[in-house]
Amino acid sequence: MTPHPHDAPLGTAVALDGQGACIAEARHLAAGFLTRMRVEHGIAVSQRAVEVTQLVVSELVTNAQKYAAGPILLDLRIAGDLVEVQVWDSDPVLPVARSVDAGRVGQHGLEIVIALCQGFEAMREPVGKRLTARLALADEQPSGGTRDSR
Template identity: 35%
Template sequence: MTIPQRQYTPDQQSMEEDTALRYGTIWGDGAACAANARQDLRAFLGHAPRTGFPSTPPTLAMDAELAASELVTNAVRHAPGPCGMTLQLSREELTITVWDSSTDEPAVKPADPRRIGGHGLRLVHTVSDRVVVALRATGKRITAHLPLAPNPTTSVLGGTAVPA
């Protein structure tokens, strides 16, 4: 079951620089899946131009779908109970936050092309500008920050940021 939290559009907020479009959803125990997260993200990004935000570049949309999919999959696999996802779009970045009930801090595993699985968090780090983990008494929040414009001082080659 998906329960929308709150949705704000720029016309409902003051038109300050911190104006953002937000969407949230909560899934009950066992109800979350990566496909739902991707569907919600596509709908959110598709709605953004109707509220005054520019269209999301296709490469950013694909990176965002990957991040949302991996974060929700990890929440389903490693945490009992409900989980949720919050999306926020500003003029500078898209943030994808997934929360769950596990208090275990996730760790990026070393690259190993022979290992099956365990690559999701590394992928999220690769497509994101930064990833923030916030532990809470009842679980954790993981937020992936994806910039809307590429950083002019770096480029990504083989998953590693290097000076341009």
């Protein structure tokens, strides 16, 4: 009997070496995890959720690779109607989203992550830090619809 999604935590974790290919590896792991949740557990996961999760994973792992020496831990979990993305690295300095500046080249990753998430937090750990982003698994509106911006 397959457990109901709310009976047991559904997740996966991997230690990445922090080298060049780890960003692509992390994106691939995230897409595969969400596809398995949809196929094997019947969890509603939109294509947009897969793409946004891959983008968030890519941004968080890129920052970890850029600022921390050593391994990076990536943990993905289903939490109700959200996917929780956690990235740990050895650098204790917490990231700070910079103020919006359309003229700034680069360093927009955290702004993007925060804009896409239902929740984001950064916490120091006994060693390093852990960033947690929570993303909706389903689209907020029926596909093909547009939001009224009035």
